[in-house]
Amino acid sequence: MVIVMVNKKYEKIVKRHQPKEEREKNALLAFLVGGFVGLLGEALIQFFCCKFHISRSEASTFMMITLIFIASFGTALGFFDKLVNFARCGLLIPITGFAHSMTSAAIDYRKEGPIYGLGSNMFKLAGSVILYGVVSAWFFGILRLLIGGGA
Amino acid sequence: MMYLYSFLFAGFVCLIAQIILDHTKLTPGHITSIFVVIGAALDTFSIYDKIVEVVGGGAMVPITSFGHLLIHGALSRVDVVGPLGIVMGMFDLTASGITAAIVFSFIFALFFKPKN
Numbered sequence: 573m574v575i576v577m578v579n580k581k582y583e584k585i586v587k588r589h590q591p592k593e594e595r596e597k598n599a600l601l602a603f604l605v606g607g608f609v610g611l612l613g614e615a616l617i618q619f620f621c622c623k624f625h626i627s628r629s630e631a632s633t634f635m636m637i638t639l640i641f642i643a644s645f646g647t648a649l650g651f652f653d654k655l656v657n658f659a660r661c662g663l664l665i666p667i668t669g670f671a672h673s674m675t676s677a678a679i680d681y682r683k684e685g686p687i688y689g690l691g692s693n694m695f696k697l698a699g700s701v702i703l704y705g706v707v708s709a710w711f712f713g714i715l716r717l718l719i720g721g722g723a
Numbered sequence: 724m725m726y727l728y729s730f731l732f733a734g735f736v737c738l739i740a741q742i743i744l745d746h747t748k749l750t751p752g753h754i755t756s757i758f759v760v761i762g763a764a765l766d767t768f769s770i771y772d773k774i775v776e777v778v779g780g781g782a783m784v785p786i787t788s789f790g791h792l793l794i795h796g797a798l799s800r801v802d803v804v805g806p807l808g809i810v811m812g813m814f815d816l817t818a819s820g821i822t823a824a825i826v827f828s829f830i831f832a833l834f835f836k837p838k839n
Contacts (some may be wrong), residue, residue: 610733
């Protein structure tokens with residue numbers, strides 16, 4: 573009984589001293605940074621289309637690889653972590669977040685060995701994206717086939 | 724015009740994600756998984772196809788396009804080899820992104836030490 577009361581008191585104190593998160597500022601930052609990444613994606617597609625005379629779908633593949641490279645390299649150098657902490661969802665929701673989670677897991681767990689460290693933990697965060705992506709794509713793909721949409 | 728649409732759409736997706744992150748106890752891992760499922764679900768009635776047509780690159784950048792690409796890889800293989808294509812072609816379009824992420828992560832993990 574006493575412990576419960578002490579716990580509740582403690583929670584109140586913790587709540588009072590928690591830093592107030594500025595939600596509006598976070599949301600605006602996420603919008604601006606995420607929008608900028610989208611803009612960069614479109615610009616890269618246009619660039620690859622004009623430069624190498626390839627189709628839009630191929631150009632978007634190149635665009636994704638470019639963004640993944642930027643995110644991975646930035647994470648390896650260390651500055652991308654600070655950017656992610658600053659912009660939060662603005663960089664986590666674009667494909668850069670996928671690359672960031674994989675590279676940071678790979679770098680963090682490498683010291684535990686090549687198999688049980690690097691190998692087992694690389695997909696620690698990105699694995700859930702692939703798992704739920706594949707399961708839902710399988711389910712909705714069958715649904716779309718049955719409805720008659722096709723590809 | 725496509726640049727503006729790209730900016731607005733990608734920004735809008737990130738804004739929704741940030742609002743969910745701030746107002747619930749879900750972590751970024753939950754949110755990215757949910758968004759992939761949303762992307763795949765929107766493609767059931769080819770809504771995301773139309774978004775990609777209008778918005779262009781801005782719709783390919785958020786993680787929702789991952790679900791969209793998974794479905795399209797699977798379905799385009801279905802056209803060629805029949806119903807089994809849905810398992811054979813699942814990674815056709817996303818393979819490049821996943822391979823690139825794995826290779827870059829592996830190489831950088833070999834050469835870089837964790838900061839802090």
